[in-house]
Amino acid sequence: MSRYVAALPALSDQYARLTGLGLDLPPLHADLEGDLLVVHPRVVSAAGLAPLLWLDERPGFVVEDLTDLAEFGPAPGVEVPDAALYAVSAPGRGDEFANLSPNEVDPQIRAAGRDLMTVSEGICWALQVPEVIERNHCFMTTGSRKVGRRLGALDSRVPALWISNGAGRDGTERRGVPKVGWCWAGNRHTWLGIASVGGRSG
Structure with missing residues (x-):
């Protein structure tokens, strides 16, 4: 798996894939540019997208102790276009950051001129390229964070996508x-x- 995965179909084909999964989406703007088509969470939530991640004829799911997933919005500094459908460029799984924490890595990503991926973006990516989620090579989506109970503090959790071991x-x-x-x-x-x-456009 390369550092940045660019093997994505055209945005129009991605749109057809999403509507083929049963999503009721607004028309795709012909002038939208980017590599990956993303459904804004106000149109379909991350929890609503997760069951579409089928593998071996079984649907994906959200873990039971993440019932507040809808409360995870864009992390501070992450600007998501205010559009029902938008595109991101050069999505990367970040294999090179394995065995490092988000607290360590997030500043490095931004220093390199890139931005943090949101959980909805990660799910949309996996809907188009299922192999981006593979056992022992999965990823966190630190672009989605929840405001904690203390004023100005962030919840210590970050969403992530991986393959279940069927435990617990x-x-x-x-x-x-x-x-x-x-x-x-x-x-x-x-x-x-x-x-x-690499960026976002809406």
């Missing part, structure tokens, strides 16, 4: 299925990269 509350029937879970922003994971994008 996931249930054995979900082993090998893509899921949306979460990780601590200060923790390192050898099998989780930290995803980013």
